[in-house]
Amino acid sequence: MIRQEQMTVIKQQQIADTIFELTLEGDIARGMAAPGQFVHVRVADSFEPLLRRPISVASIDTENGQFTMIYRAEGRGTTLLAEKKPGDKLDVLGPLGNGFPLAEAGKKAFLIGGGIGVPPLYELAKQLNARGVETVHILGFEGKQAVFYEEEFRSLGETHIATVDGSHGTEGFVTHILNGLPKDFDTYFACGPTAMLDALQRALEEKKGFLSYEQRMGCGIGACFACVCRTTKNELDYVKVCSDGPVFPAGVVIS
Structure with missing residues (x-):
């Protein structure tokens, strides 16, 4: 179930050039299951930057109510995100999208x-x-x-x-x-x-x-149509990466 929550920053560290690892704690993490889903993060309390940032989930710890994101600090929004410290709060919407299906044992x-x-x-x-x-x-x-x-x-x-x-x-x-x-x-x-x-x-x-x-996204929930892509079904058929994806079977999306 999609939730909006003020989550708590547990840990943040730089792990490579411009790459940061951020761990958050809250009820959203307890509802996560599918690998490949993402969250939409509001990086500041002001209206600048206006839009949330979509960031994929790298690791889930439902027992402790935590999940970890890894992102690149390259623009205004993610640079602000990189300044967050343990104890800070972040407005998070998630989990969003459809993740990866899991292969069968023995494969x-x-x-x-x-x-x-x-x-x-x-x-x-x-x-x-x-x-x-x-x-x-x-x-x-x-x-x-x-x-x-x-x-x-x-x-x-x-x-x-x-x-x-x-x-x-x-x-x-x-x-x-x-x-x-x-x-x-x-x-x-x-x-x-x-x-x-x-x-x-x-x-x-x-x-x-x-x-x-x-894909660049606006709302993250399929309402704004900012992330549509054509599919191989026919020229008039589109999918929304945020809500129909971000994961699709190979051969479906026309990039």
Whole structure:
């Protein structure tokens, strides 16, 4: 159930270049379940910035009523968010959207993330592991200074890192790693830039996959139509990334 709540900042730390990890506590966290959902955060008490910021959920701790977000501080809103300290309050709306479906026990899944699209895959990996699914993680970043959660993913399964500048792991993109791995997996899950998702769909068109789209949003609940995308059904058919997604089966959304 969607709630609006003044949540308490428990912890905030910078974990990579311009990347911050923020843990919040409140009732919203106790109602979270599906990996891949997001929250809409009001970063200031004033009307500037006016709009909330959509941020994906990286980890859920329902027992303690906490969840963790990972975001990039690059604009006015997220820069203000990066200034929050333990004990501060944040106006949060969530959980929002439809998350990733969970694969069956005994299956093998590839989890493929790019940049700030990596965070929602961490909770997904944890839940898949708990169900007995083998996960292989393929994560792409701009450079070594931007890499985060490498050890956390390694603790859950085989993990490969690609950096555009070659400063860490494999030089290039996640597709360069993917091309060198056996395609012995059952399902793939991906989140990242649109260009990356398009490349994955072309490379893995014979495989079952689920993609989480990053899109600019206004309301976050499907009312403003700011995040609509066309689908492959017909030219007049659209979906709203915030409420119909952000996760869709591969081959549905036209980017």
